[in-house]
Amino acid sequence: MSQKLARLPIMMKIGFHLSISGGVSSSAAEAAGSGYSAFQIFVSSSRSWKHSVLGRDDMVKFKRSVAASGALPNAHIPYLCNPSSTNRLVLDRSLGMLVNNMNSCSELGIRYLVVHMGSHLGAGREAGEDNLVKTIGSALDMEKRTSLLLENSAGYKNSVGSKFAEIGSIVDRIASSRVGVCLDTCHAFAAGYDLHTDTGTQKCYDEFDSSIGIGKLKLVHLNDARHPLGSGLDRHWHIGKGFIGMQGFINFFRNRHFGAGPFIMETPVDAQGSRMTDMHAALLAMKKAHS
Numbered sequence: 001m002s003q004k005l006a007r008l009p010i011m012m013k014i015g016f017h018l019s020i021s022g023g024v025s026s027s028a029a030e031a032a033g034s035g036y037s038a039f040q041i042f043v044s045s046s047r048s049w050k051h052s053v054l055g056r057d058d059m060v061k062f063k064r065s066v067a068a069s070g071a072l073p074n075a076h077i078p079y080l081c082n083p084s085s086t087n088r089l090v091l092d093r094s095l096g097m098l099v100n101n102m103n104s105c106s107e108l109g110i111r112y113l114v115v116h117m118g119s120h121l122g123a124g125r126e127a128g129e130d131n132l133v134k135t136i137g138s139a140l141d142m143e144k145r146t147s148l149l150l151e152n153s154a155g156y157k158n159s160v161g162s163k164f165a166e167i168g169s170i171v172d173r174i175a176s177s178r179v180g181v182c183l184d185t186c187h188a189f190a191a192g193y194d195l196h197t198d199t200g201t202q203k204c205y206d207e208f209d210s211s212i213g214i215g216k217l218k219l220v221h222l223n224d225a226r227h228p229l230g231s232g233l234d235r236h237w238h239i240g241k242g243f244i245g246m247q248g249f250i251n252f253f254r255n256r257h258f259g260a261g262p263f264i265m266e267t268p269v270d271a272q273g274s275r276m277t278d279m280h281a282a283l284l285a286m287k288k289a290h291s
Helices: 024-034 056-069 088-108 125-142 164-174 185-190 198-211 245-254 275-289
Strands: 014-017 038-041 072-076 112-116 147-151 179-184 217-221 263-265
Touching: 014 275, 024 038, 024 056, 038 263, 056 088, 072 088, 088 112, 088 125, 112 179, 112 217, 125 147, 125 164, 147 164, 147 217, 164 179, 164 198, 179 185, 185 217, 185 245, 198 245, 245 275, 263 275
Parallel strands: 014 038, 014 263, 038 072, 072 112, 112 147, 147 179, 179 217, 217 263
Antiparallel strands: none
C-alpha cells in the first residue's frame, strides 16, 4: 500500500501483519511507507519447520528502517508450532522453532514473539497445559532475551487457552516476567466473550483482569469475527463488518486498558475490504469511543 495514513492518534501504536517475502527489511519499509506505527511479521517461513537464517544486510536494513520510522515491530510464531502437542516429534520441533524464532527476534530487536498455545490432540486439557508449560519454560531457559506473548484461542476442538481462567493458570505456572498475553478480539468473541455489547466488554475485561491481570496484556490482535458469538471458529473479518461490529469496537476502545493497544490487525485483503478500509474503520471506532 503506497498511500500513507494521516492523523493517527498521538502515541497510538497500530498496524498490520505484513509479509516478509522480500526479506524482513521489506516489511519494515512497508510499515514506514504506509504510515503504520506498529507491525507484525513471521521471522521464519510460516509453512515450514525449517529454521530461519537471517541475512546480515537484511537485519541491518530492518533495524535502520524501524529506528527511522519509530514503528513498533512484533513477531508471530508460525502456525505449525504446537507447544501443547502430545506428539513427541511435534513437541520437539515446536521447541526448536520457538528458540530459533526467539533468537531471530533478539537479533532484530523485536521484544515480543506471539505464540498460539496449540492443541492437546485429544489427550485432554491437563496434558496439553503440562506440555505447554514445560515447552515455554524450556524455551525461556534456552533464549534469555525475547519475551513471549500467549495468544488466546478461539475455542476450537482440543484447543488450549480459550478461557482467561485457563490462561491465567498457565501464566502462573510458567512464572516468568518474560511471559505476557496477546488478546485476539476475534478469538475471544468466538470463545464466548461478547465484545459486541458494552456489558459484555466490561465482563470480558473484569474476567481478564481477575484471571490473568491486566498488566500482562502487551498486545491486541484487532480482528472482527466472521461467525457468531461462541462459534469456536477462528475466522477473522473486516473491522466493523463482522459479528463484533462497529459498536463492539467502540465499546472495546472505551475501555482504557483494552483501548491502549498496541494493535495489530490480521484482517483479510479481498473484495470486501482492504488494509486501508480496515485502518480507517478502526480509527473511526477509536474517535467515536472518545467523542
